[in-house]
Amino acid sequence: MSDDPKHGIHHVASFDIHHSQVLNEHSELVAPLPYFTHEAGALLDLYKWMVRTRTFDAKAVALQRTGKMGTYSPCLGQEAIGVAIGHAMKREDVLLPTYREQGAQLMRSVAMHEIFLYWGGDERGMSYRDQRQDFPIAVPIASQVPHACGVAYAMKLRKEPRVAVVTLGDGATSKGDFYEGLNMAGIWNLPVVFVVTNNHWAISLGRDQQTAAQTLAQKGIAAGVPGEQVDGNDVIACRARIGKAIEKARSGGGPTLIEPLTYRMSDHTTADDATRYRSKEEVEHYKSLDPILRLRRYLEANKMWSEADEAQLKADASAEVDAAVEIYLGTERQAPESMFDHLYETLPRAYHWQREEVKNAGGKDHG
Amino acid sequence: MSDDPKHGIHHVASFDIHHSQVLNEHSELVAPLPYFTHEAGALLDLYKWMVRTRTFDAKAVALQRTGKMGTYSPCLGQEAIGVAIGHAMKREDVLLPTYREQGAQLMRSVAMHEIFLYWGGDERGMSYRDQRQDFPIAVPIASQVPHACGVAYAMKLRKEPRVAVVTLGDGATSKGDFYEGLNMAGIWNLPVVFVVTNNHWAISLGRDQQTAAQTLAQKGIAAGVPGEQVDGNDVIACRARIGKAIEKARSGGGPTLIEPLTYRMSDHTTADDATRYRSKEEVEHYKSLDPILRLRRYLEANKMWSEADEAQLKADASAEVDAAVEIYLGTERQAPESMFDHLYETLPRAYHWQREEVKNAGGKDHG
Amino acid sequence: MAEITLVEAVNLALARALQDDPNVIVFGEDVGANGGVFRATEGLQARFGHERVMDTPLAETVLAGMAIGMAAQGMRPVVEMQFMGFIYSAIDQIINHAGRLRNRTRGRITVPMVMRAPFGGGIHAPEHHSESTEAMFAHMPGIRVVIPTSPARAYGLMLAAIRDPDPVIFLEPKRIYRMVKQEVIDDGEALPLDVCFQLRDGSDVTLVTWGAMVHETLQAADRLAEQGISAEVIDVATIKPLDMDTILASVAKTGRCVIVHEAARTCSVGAEIAANLAEHGLMNLFAPVMRVSGYDTIMPMFRMEYDYLPSVERILSAVHKTLEAS
Amino acid sequence: MAEITLVEAVNLALARALQDDPNVIVFGEDVGANGGVFRATEGLQARFGHERVMDTPLAETVLAGMAIGMAAQGMRPVVEMQFMGFIYSAIDQIINHAGRLRNRTRGRITVPMVMRAPFGGGIHAPEHHSESTEAMFAHMPGIRVVIPTSPARAYGLMLAAIRDPDPVIFLEPKRIYRMVKQEVIDDGEALPLDVCFQLRDGSDVTLVTWGAMVHETLQAADRLAEQGISAEVIDVATIKPLDMDTILASVAKTGRCVIVHEAARTCSVGAEIAANLAEHGLMNLFAPVMRVSGYDTIMPMFRMEYDYLPSVERILSAVHKTLEAS
Numbered sequence A, B: 001m002s003d004d005p006k007h008g009i010h011h012v013a014s015f016d017i018h019h020s021q022v023l024n025e026h027s028e029l030v031a032p033l034p035y036f037t038h039e040a041g042a043l044l045d046l047y048k049w050m051v052r053t054r055t056f057d058a059k060a061v062a063l064q065r066t067g068k069m070g071t072y073s074p075c076l077g078q079e080a081i082g083v084a085i086g087h088a089m090k091r092e093d094v095l096l097p098t099y100r101e102q103g104a105q106l107m108r109s110v111a112m113h114e115i116f117l118y119w120g121g122d123e124r125g126m127s128y129r130d131q132r133q134d135f136p137i138a139v140p141i142a143s144q145v146p147h148a149c150g151v152a153y154a155m156k157l158r159k160e161p162r163v164a165v166v167t168l169g170d171g172a173t174s175k176g177d178f179y180e181g182l183n184m185a186g187i188w189n190l191p192v193v194f195v196v197t198n199n200h201w202a203i204s205l206g207r208d209q210q211t212a213a214q215t216l217a218q219k220g221i222a223a224g225v226p227g228e229q230v231d232g233n234d235v236i237a238c239r240a241r242i243g244k245a246i247e248k249a250r251s252g253g254g255p256t257l258i259e260p261l262t263y264r265m266s267d268h269t270t271a272d273d274a275t276r277y278r279s280k281e282e283v284e285h286y287k288s289l290d291p292i293l294r295l296r297r298y299l300e301a302n303k304m305w306s307e308a309d310e311a312q313l314k315a316d317a318s319a320e321v322d323a324a325v326e327i328y329l330g331t332e333r334q335a336p337e338s339m340f341d342h343l344y345e346t347l348p349r350a351y352h353w354q355r356e357e358v359k360n361a362g363g364k365d366h367g
Numbered sequence C, D: 001m002a003e004i005t006l007v008e009a010v011n012l013a014l015a016r017a018l019q020d021d022p023n024v025i026v027f028g029e030d031v032g033a034n035g036g037v038f039r040a041t042e043g044l045q046a047r048f049g050h051e052r053v054m055d056t057p058l059a060e061t062v063l064a065g066m067a068i069g070m071a072a073q074g075m076r077p078v079v080e081m082q083f084m085g086f087i088y089s090a091i092d093q094i095i096n097h098a099g100r101l102r103n104r105t106r107g108r109i110t111v112p113m114v115m116r117a118p119f120g121g122g123i124h125a126p127e128h129h130s131e132s133t134e135a136m137f138a139h140m141p142g143i144r145v146v147i148p149t150s151p152a153r154a155y156g157l158m159l160a161a162i163r164d165p166d167p168v169i170f171l172e173p174k175r176i177y178r179m180v181k182q183e184v185i186d187d188g189e190a191l192p193l194d195v196c197f198q199l200r201d202g203s204d205v206t207l208v209t210w211g212a213m214v215h216e217t218l219q220a221a222d223r224l225a226e227q228g229i230s231a232e233v234i235d236v237a238t239i240k241p242l243d244m245d246t247i248l249a250s251v252a253k254t255g256r257c258v259i260v261h262e263a264a265r266t267c268s269v270g271a272e273i274a275a276n277l278a279e280h281g282l283m284n285l286f287a288p289v290m291r292v293s294g295y296d297t298i299m300p301m302f303r304m305e306y307d308y309l310p311s312v313e314r315i316l317s318a319v320h321k322t323l324e325a326s
């Protein structure tokens, strides 16, 4: 359909979607370094957190493989996005993450052993001793989006200069919760940033089968929320665009939807076997876009990083992760009756006998 | 954001929304008459069905006001859309209507007394003796959209040249069901047309509080489904655009979202009092855009319609409606135990005693 | 102090809570200028502003989810679902999040929200506007389910619900929204959220009920009294957690129990009460525990709705059966 | 005929139905190339094509709604919900449409759909992947709820569910997906959808159960046998409609009943069974009806899940209590 006044057809509205990148796949700058990099050490910080995240992630997979932890969802290849979020957010902001946002969570003071505990089947992995406001991951996909709107509404009502950042995947964009939340954010101009990580897969469903929309960024148009794409393996661009959206929201500018384009390098979870539904070639292709390697090459070329630095960083990260593993493995089971201790603020009388029963149950014979 | 390669920003996608009209508010043609009008009597047909619909609608309100029927949702002012749909659909297509699609329903052989029965609190008002495939209205707003996708999927799988037409309101566009269905229709290129009637109100919520999106048509962009606006009080444009979308879907061209712009002239339902939340001036303004008057003036100016024709039409319509009222008021209550007769194909043994109990219950004393 | 209806008492409690606590906010479809389709929020937006009493788009999932997000930030959201028939899109948020966040985070994030919804039949409403599915909520761990049956209890229980640190589903029996007036003192006093209310003292049979059925049940008790039968009437009020102690004590005294509710029978709250009697009260029972309930069929449209709803006769007939049984 | 597991029996029945009836289609998240996260649909897409075995986007509301639309057009859709924890977004469609369309249209539009979902705990799954909320569905009128507990019953009940002219929620106890193998003959024979299966004959106590708890219950029966106590074991199998006749007949014989289920206690299917016993079986009861169930708390994450799930000991202890009571 095009403008054609003679046939009674008038143009009403236009929308455009853009993509941005700073450091391309050859580690070349294709744009000036964004403002945040003026802060000394910013790039090194991003790099270090990506490596730390990957070290943690690899250990988590290893723990699962050796029977020391349950199913786990790796973030391999997506570290740039989590780290960009973690770096761009302020402490007082609130993160509502998916299960692949380990980078952001670690930067926001979630302890490594807490994440291990979570995937080890222990609720204390969500108690976040050093992070009191962030949400634990929402397992029902996209159901965290409405929460983010509520958090942002509270911030706005109280006139606090704070922002809610909610992350979700390409698969999550097909769910009504996402759209309903987006629409609310638009109407109330809420201080919330939607980071829609397009890693091209939702378990076995490829991005192109998820929606006929050409981009995920354009989903914002449905709600009057500006949307844009960014190279999700370019941590500098991610940090810049996400940071910009966060500060816009903070200053009353309303919500933004950002679609970082990346790739899920790992299986969906340790319980998944991605070779059943995607080709080796595809995975190999994306390996060449690795976000960590990309920044490292740039840092090295600019004499900001050396082999020795790398060795030191890896050693530090491993030591840190190992220490967390020790805490994790050394954490005693909760007392069985604890399953009643956080059910309500005060356990209603009606359930006292149940708590007693669990407490006194001896064995747990299930044959 | 605009294209800016020097800053690493590239344009990815563009979208446009258009609006069409054929007969403007002054009953002037602003576009050539569309193809469907070449069929003799097409315009007169549209006109007659609009008048018939309005006559029916007014009687339904009167029945409610005189205590002979329950709450009712009038379609006053929106007749053009329902009639355009009814005229554009083929008998073998399937309509999934809202509670304001009386025009389309009547054209699709739903009997007037069936609609009275429905609002009179009787399930037989959904048994549609002469229309076996269309859905009854879905009271939970937007929940009919997923059904339409399922109906369309069945049509497509069986390679039948049939189309599902689902209607919904501006309020319904905020619900996840709508978006989830739209997305499915996009992916599978389903033969379904979404008619999103923007009557500017969802009970007391104005269109501008419903979404920050500039148009409702653009919501299609989120799902890769083409969307467009049409003057919803211009029955010729509605019939043309909806007809075009239906035939496109029929021939494998996939889904379309059409947003007719109109106005809810009545209260939301007979249980509502719209003066609580909207101004008289607004209502008066929209009265001047009345779809029936608009076409009548055109027909009269072109000598296709006379005072005498009008008088005859009104008399016929009233007689038809009165006959339906008679059937409605003469319809005996269903036997109480009938509440079990369509619960399952065969009532499971477990519920036999309940059916017996209802059957044998004498009075129904509720004080 | 004027006498007010149940729905006015809801309004009074909401106003009180909005007044007392800046963290309280009220939102939902048509709760603003329109004052809610039943006028439960009448006047609140004018008094407390558009930011604390907000009309929302039609989207129950996000309404529930937003309430959770607000509550997690320490607010006290009261979200209205326009009718119970439209609450189901919110279930995922309630069962998977509202009821769980405290437990998941070991108390770090809590969800002091209230979800209000009018429910039940008998007002000649359109299709889908008359169901009673409180049992689905009573099955969910981590939440409370509260049903007031008088203006005073509506006021006191609503205040309690808003002040409670955990999520509360607050179901309002709309058939009795305006049925009786009662003097309600706006003293900010809350009622307890975990005890039944004993409405009548009796010795021959215990009638247990909640919601609009309190109306028929009290009438049945009157008629029984005329027949010389003394019926104790208990309004459960807090469906979850369920105060079985009061019910068991009553049945220990009367030896007979008839449970009356509108909801479909299977897996209802009535089933839970009867099951508890079969487990903990069996030895006190002189007669089968009878349930007079809605049927396991679709709530009929309004021409037949009173064939579905338990009537005084059905209650009386059940009571007589329990009296004959022993 | 090779011996197969329960999940393989589901697969076999789906293949059979797809083969026999062109109206049958299977869809859901990851059911195609991936064969379903539990492999229940393994190989079906390769055999029956992408149009009849479709991977779908992640959107449970529209999945349920599409099944309804397809069924209304005379198809026999079998839609998979990946885990019961994600079924809640589909509830609105099930309660407000699937279960009602036949009734609303007086039989004009029918909904012969099946919704499959794996459910229950005990496989060390992540959070939200281990719940049992069958009672919420059992409360809804107009649908059937079926739970198989052996490969043969999975095969026969699945075929029956697909052929049934009304909506069926088919819940698969994933803990026992691969626990036992059994010879299953692919003869296309369906099993009835409204009777319990008696797994053991007994005279001292009736054990009523369903789902994965059949496993513990049968073990408890074995141990009781060793102690000279004869336990009858009933697998309810069709939770809705509930075949109380079989249960009542058994309890009339044994005089004692222990109900065992994983789901939370309040308003569970166990409550419904106990309530029926309190109403129709009271005079045959020698002892309180005991429920050994999941607790009214959040299903714990997997480190504690076996503290939540009823154990053989808990069952035995309940049985002993009922034996002591009289």
Ligand SMILES: Cc1ncc(C[n+]2csc(CCOP(=O)(O)OP(=O)(O)O)c2C)c(N)n1
Residues within 6 Å of the ligand: A098, A100, A139, A140, A141, A142, A168, A169, A170, A171, A172, A173, A199, A201, A202, A203, A264, A268, D029, D058, D060, D082, D086
């Ligand atoms: C509502 C819901 N449905 C289904 C699932 C099962 N499931 C877990 S992850 C997943 C795919 C998510 O894909 P995406 O949103 O792209 O995130 P990614 O895994 O790629 O990070 C599915 C279907 C779920 N967790 N929640």
Ligand SMILES: Cc1ncc(C[n+]2csc(CCOP(=O)(O)OP(=O)(O)O)c2C)c(N)n1
Residues within 6 Å of the ligand: B098, B100, B139, B140, B141, B142, B168, B169, B170, B171, B172, B173, B199, B201, B202, B203, B264, B268, C029, C058, C060, C082, C086
């Ligand atoms: C899911 C759901 N929520 C709430 C309602 C109550 N309700 C009935 S109509 C309506 C407004 C619908 O507005 P719109 O979609 O614009 O249709 P219109 O009435 O204008 O034709 C609402 C909120 C409902 N029927 N369903």
Ligand SMILES: [Mg+2]
Residues within 6 Å of the ligand: A169, A170, A171, A197, A198, A199, A200, A201, A202, A203, A264
């Ligand atoms: Mg993904």
Ligand SMILES: [Mg+2]
Residues within 6 Å of the ligand: B169, B170, B171, B197, B198, B199, B200, B201, B202, B203, B264
């Ligand atoms: Mg509208």
